[in-house]
Amino acid sequence: MDASRPTIADVARVAGVSKGLVSFALNGRPGVSPESRTRILAAADELGWSPSIRARSLSADQSFAVGLVIARDPEIIADDSFFPSFISGVEQVLAPRGQSLVLSVVPDEHLEEATYRRLASERRVDGVILTDLRSNDSRIALLGDIGLRAVTLGRPDTDATAPPAVTLDDDLAIHDAVRHLVDLGHTRIAHVAGPDRMVHAAKRKASFLHAMADFPQAQPVVVETNFSAADGARATSQLMSASAPPAAIVYANDAMAIAGIGVARRAGLDVPSQLSILGFDDSAIGRYIEPALTTVATDARGWGFTAADVLLRLVGGESVNDVELQPARLVVRSSTAKAPGEPA
Incomplete structure (x- = not known):
């Protein structure tokens, strides 16, 4: 020594x-x-x-590492500002405590399951953070079967006994976003949604439709995507080519909203005087583009910090309950404006 x-x-x-x-x-x-x-x-x-991780692992029978397995196309991960901020929050907890993050990005759910089994059998991690919950998510039962402690982002909709969850209420903020557009005179409002099989994407879509139902004059349209900027651009082009295109679009993340601004401008539309655009996540880049992006703000770094803290407490033997973060909120900037034909 x-x-x-x-x-x-x-x-x-x-x-x-x-x-x-x-x-x-x-x-x-x-x-x-x-x-x-x-x-x-x-x-x-x-x-x-x-810390000497090897010595600690031998003495405590722990790996002093936590896992994060993401089953998405790597190009989608590259587009999405959520995960870099989320991982930053995770590391803010792990690094001072001598813990490591084992990150795996896999292309499909079959390899995802195999990765969880390998992490458990090789004792690579003491627990995992489960993201992108799916409808009737089979991973909940799998992690219980292989003995991996876990914390979930959001509450699963499965009947299996669920691990502790870190949750955030975005329903009111989405309702505020719709009301903001209706107050600006918009009636033709579209939602570019994430994949319906993901619990959080389906929840955002349901919140949008529920909010739209409060305004009978508004006409909702929904287009499903895979959350990527490229698919957001494709959805925007689809909406713009409709016989009655929307005058406002609510996107399920900022990356798709920013892509939508580019598509609209190339089509000769002015944002926001001819098309209002609203994002979700409040990514840093959205604050500095022109026009600055109106969005629903969530704290991705706070998600990561809290999820890592809850997981380490769980690994340490504590009994941990669900943790509710501060609710999402609407941030109005300059990408939304009065509907075409409305008085300025």
């Missing part, structure tokens, strides 16, 4: 606490006050302390 390498005893001395409390703080265990945890993490950073 390198004698110059700082130890937990050194961290305890600098932080002015016991070695036991340092161990609890660095492993994300309960029983450490926020002030003590902050002081301990600062001392570890000052000393350049890093």
Whole structure:
């Protein structure tokens, strides 16, 4: 062992606490006050302390890693601003606690299931974060069968015993988005939705249709996509070529909304005077394009931070309940305006 390498005893001395409390703080265990945890993490950073993962794994019979398996086309992942922000939030929890993220992006559900089985059999991870919940999601039962702890993003609609969930209510924000467009005089309003088999995409579509039902003068149209920018562009072209094209479009993510702005402009339409466009997620790039994107804001980094924290608490033996994040909210910028023909 390198004698110059700082130890937990050194961290305890600098932080002015016991070695036991340092161990609890660095492993994300309960029983450490926020002030003590902050002081301990600062001392570890000052000393350049890093954990010996091999020694910790042998002594604690843990891998000190969590898994994230995403079954999507890699090109769709590249388009979507949600996952980089989400992973940033996850790492914000894992890195200070000496934990690692094992990320796998697979093209289909068959390889996804095989990946979960491999992670469990090889004891590569102590638990997983389950994203993109599906209708009657078979992964819930699978993870229970192979003994992998899990936390889900959103509540599954399956009858199987579900793990703890991190949830966010976006129903009111979507209703606010529809009301915003109706208040601007829009009646022909379309929704470019995600794949219906994904619980969160189906929920957003249902919220849109439910909100539209409150305004009998409004005429809803829905086009389903795979969440990619390319499919958002395809859906926009389809809507623009209809005999009665919409004057406003609500997209299920910002990437598709930004692609929609490009399609509209190439077709000679002005956004927003001739077509209002509204996104979902509040990605950073949407704030700086012209026109700046009106969107439904969610906290992707907060999703990741909370999901990782809940999972580590679960791995540490705590009994964990569902966690509700702050609800989504409508952010009005300059990509929405009065419907064509309405007074300015």
